Amino acid sequence: MAFKGQAEYSVDSKGRVAIPAKMRKSMSPAANETFTITRGFEDCIFLYPMDRWSSIEEEIEELSMYDREVRNFVRLIMRWASEVSLDGQGRISIPNPLLDFAELNGSALILGAFDHIEIWDPDQFDGYLNEQPDDYETLAESVMR
Amino acid sequence: MAFKGQAEYSVDSKGRVAIPAKMRKSMSPAANETFTITRGFEDCIFLYPMDRWSSIEEEIEELSMYDREVRNFVRLIMRWASEVSLDGQGRISIPNPLLDFAELNGSALILGAFDHIEIWDPDQFDGYLNEQPDDYETLAESVMR
DNA sequence: GGACAATTCCCCACATTTCCCCACGCGGCT
DNA sequence: AGCCGCGTGGGGAAATGTGGGGAATTGTCC
Numbered sequence: 001m002a003f004k005g006q007a008e009y010s011v012d013s014k015g016r017v018a019i020p021a022k023m024r025k026s027m028s029p030a031a032n033e034t035f036t037i038t039r040g041f042e043d044c045i046f047l048y049p050m051d052r053w054s055s056i057e058e059e060i061e062e063l064s065m066y067d068r069e070v071r072n073f074v075r076l077i078m079r080w081a082s083e084v085s086l087d088g089q090g091r092i093s094i095p096n097p098l099l100d101f102a103e104l105n106g107s108a109l110i111l112g113a114f115d116h117i118e119i120w121d122p123d124q125f126d127g128y129l130n131e132q133p134d135d136y137e138t139l140a141e142s143v144m145r
Numbered sequence: 146m147a148f149k150g151q152a153e154y155s156v157d158s159k160g161r162v163a164i165p166a167k168m169r170k171s172m173s174p175a176a177n178e179t180f181t182i183t184r185g186f187e188d189c190i191f192l193y194p195m196d197r198w199s200s201i202e203e204e205i206e207e208l209s210m211y212d213r214e215v216r217n218f219v220r221l222i223m224r225w226a227s228e229v230s231l232d233g234q235g236r237i238s239i240p241n242p243l244l245d246f247a248e249l250n251g252s253a254l255i256l257g258a259f260d261h262i263e264i265w266d267p268d269q270f271d272g273y274l275n276e277q278p279d280d281y282e283t284l285a286e287s288v289m290r
Numbered sequence: 291g292g293a294c295a296a297t298t299c300c301c302c303a304c305a306t307t308t309c310c311c312c313a314c315g316c317g318g319c320t
Numbered sequence: 321a322g323c324c325g326c327g328t329g330g331g332g333a334a335a336t337g338t339g340g341g342g343a344a345t346t347g348t349c350c
Contacts, residue, residue, distance in 0.1 A: 009327070009328090010327085010328070012328070012329065012330095013329085013330095014308090014329095014330095016328090016329095018326080018327050018328080020326095020327095021325080021326065021327090036149070038149075039281070041281065041282050041285070042282070057147055057259075059289065060147075060259055061259075061260075063288065065259075065260070065261075068186075069279075069284060069287065069288055070288055071186060071187070071258075072277055072279075072284060073281075073284040073285060073288040073289075074258055074259050075256060075258055075263070076281050076284065077281075077285075078147070078148065078149050078150075078256070078257050078258050078259055079150070079151045079256050079257070079258075080150075080151070081149035081150060081257070082149050082150045082167065083149070083167070087309085087310070087311090088310075088311070088312090089326085089327075089328080090326080090327080091327085091328090093308090093309085095150075097151060152337095154337070154338090155337085155338070155339095157338070157339070157340095158339090158340095159298090159339095159340095161338095163336080163337050163338080165336090165337095166335075166336060166337090232299080232300070232301090233300070233301065233302095234301095234336085234337075234338085235336080235337080236337085236338095238298085238299090
């Protein structure tokens with residue numbers, strides 16, 4: 001089941017954020033209430049359920065560490081990655097480095113994004129939207145063919 | 146399980162550095178809390194769990210020592226290599242030659258890098274990042290196809 | 291070959307951080 | 321109106337990183 005929807009929740013003083021109940025329910029039991037959280041593209045945080053993440057790891061495993069670009073990429077993706085599990089209240093705690101990276105302070109925008117969940121600082125997301133040259137209709141044309 | 150995450154820890158006067166608990170836990174028991182530590186690529190130190198290292202040794206074994214380049218490479222990689230084990234507090238001690246090579250003094254950046262752990266001097270790593278021409282998004286496109 | 295010095299290894303103790311559990315309040319559903 | 325689910329906040333206990341001391345080992349010099 002794909003992740004859908006959005007919510008704006010608070011980030012408490014310990015760096016914890018609630019994951020919307022609807023998204024929690026659309027996770028496979030195989031994920032064991034556990035995510036791999038890492039740096040996303042464009043200033044946000046990605047949250048992959050464990051079962052989905054393991055297929056990404058398989059892709060990375062195919063790469064050759066003797067290639068400079070590969071090393072660079074692996075350093076960037078793995079450096080920010082860590083495993084996080086839901087606590088009894090359905091929250092995760094975001095590691096400090098990622099809090100800084102995404103410039104989260106006080107509140108967070110949680111987005112369902114098909115195979116993963118994204119966490120944005122609300123202001124950063126506004127900025128991102130304004131930067132995009134193409135509107136929804138144009139994008140659909142070029143992406144969906 | 147792959148190595149993930151980053152941490153900035155201190156290198157004490159005896160050349161000891163703690164390995165983050167999360168990385169220790171993602172090691173196979175077959176590694177027996179032992180690493181092969183050696184010179185890495187791009188001014189850092191590589192730390193391979195024993196079980197992973199033995200597969201690298203198998204790769205090297207396939208190479209022909211009658212090839213000049215092979216001899217050269219083998220000298221470079223094996224010269225710096227040594228076995229280190231975790232002490233009771235989850236630390237390793239870094240051999241002096243490698244401390245000098247990586248220009249470590251006082252603090253170290255520990256990076257999870259999938260099949261190995263990297264140890265950087267924080268300033269060196271900053272420099273490395275700044276040298277890279279491509280950003281994360283561009284790298285991902287070209288590396289992950 | 292033996293004694294000394296230096297280094298390495300292992301163990302213990304402390305301070306901080308992280309993790310897990312419990313309690314409250316708001317809102318929607320029955 | 322009452323109940324249950326959901327997001328929010330805080331406190332206590334265990335785990336984690338840091339520093340230092342003493343014993344065993346190694347290498348060196350006489």
